[in-house]
Amino acid sequence: MTTRIAAAAAAFVLAAAPAFALPVERLVFKVADSTPAPTSAGFIDAWQGWINPGGFNEGAAQATSLTNNGFDYKDSWVDSNWGVVDQVRVSMYSGGVEQRFMLFNPGATPADFFDRANYAGGSYPLAN
Numbered sequence: 740m741t742t743r744i745a746a747a748a749a750a751f752v753l754a755a756a757p758a759f760a761l762p763v764e765r766l767v768f769k770v771a772d773s774t775p776a777p778t779s780a781g782f783i784d785a786w787q788g789w790i791n792p793g794g795f796n797e798g799a800a801q802a803t804s805l806t807n808n809g810f811d812y813k814d815s816w817v818d819s820n821w822g823v824v825d826q827v828r829v830s831m832y833s834g835g836v837e838q839r840f841m842l843f844n845p846g847a848t849p850a851d852f853f854d855r856a857n858y859a860g861g862s863y864p865l866a867n
Contacts (some may be wrong), residue, residue: 764828765814765816766803766805766812766814767813767814767816767817768788768789768812768813768814768817769802769803769805769810769811769812769813770783770785770811771807771808771809771810771811772807773807773808773809774809775809775810775811776801776808776809776810778799778801779796779799779802779809779810779811780795780796780799780811781811782811783795783796783811783812783813788811788813789813789849789850790849790850792815792818793813793815793818794813794814794815795811795812795813796810796811796812796813797812797813797814797815799812804835805832805835805837806832806834806835807832817849818849821845821848821849824845825845826842826843826844826845826859827842827843827844827845827852827853827857828840828841828842828843828861829841829843829853831863839861839862839863840861840862840863841858841860841861841862841863841865842858842859842860842861843857843858843859844857844859845857
């Protein structure tokens with residue numbers, strides 16, 4: 740199975756699927772820039788939240804909305820399924836609409852995918 744990861748900023752993963760199935764795209768991380776909603780678990784530190792195991796706001800339905808609604812999010816699925824990730828898509832959203840994105844090869848671990856050597860393209864080109 741292959742999975743894509745995206746990050747308002749959102750991270751999506753594309754995971755490899757069995758030969759008879761389509762790839763799966765899944766939102767696994769989101770950082771909003773507004774005050775945490777009253778029912779939110781609060782703010783997530785973007786780096787520490789990403790590299791440390793555990794989910795954040797996984798039980799909140801609003802957390803996976805790609806709007807700036809006061810819910811940061813991490814899906815704990817990524818902690819134990821990185822080996823099936825084929826591509827990572829990091830997107831920046833405004834008003835729920837994707838403005839820019841970058842695609843990355845997954846690297847060896849969630850901590851190293853965001854390396855320049857893993858950059859695979861997108862609407863936000865990297866300078867030399």
